[in-house]
Amino acid sequence: MSRVVTRSINDQTGLxxxxxxxxxPGRHIWLECRRDPEDSHGWRVVLYxxxxxxxxxxxxxxxxxxxxxxxEEETMR
Known part of the structure; x- marks a missing residue:
């Protein structure tokens, strides 16, 4: 099975x-990612x-x- 993002939660800035x-099957992880608007690379993993x-x-x-x-983000929703 390949990796499948089941949910993505963004902060208020979208960065x-x-x-x-x-x-x-029955195996899940999480990744925190960031992106810099001035960088065309896209999302980068910063914590996992x-x-x-x-x-x-x-x-x-x-x-x-x-x-x-x-x-904090989840509380605001």
Whole structure:
């Protein structure tokens, strides 16, 4: 199975996001990415899960512990 982004959460600026990624059956990770408008490279990974998780929900819970802006964004929705 290839990696599939199951959910992408952007910050208010649109310059950072957290992607929840399914990497196999019952295997999930998260990635925090950023992009610089002046750089044509696109998104760059700046932080990622140290572990794999058995569900998207568990991966999101871990991302909230590691990515300071994420919990704030989710609260605003």
């Amino acid at each position: 950072r996001c957290v992607d929840l990624v399914q990497i196999g 899960a140290a572990d794999e998780f058995s569900s998207e929900r568990e991966a999101l819970r871990d991302a909230r512990r590691s990515v300071a802006w994420l919990d």
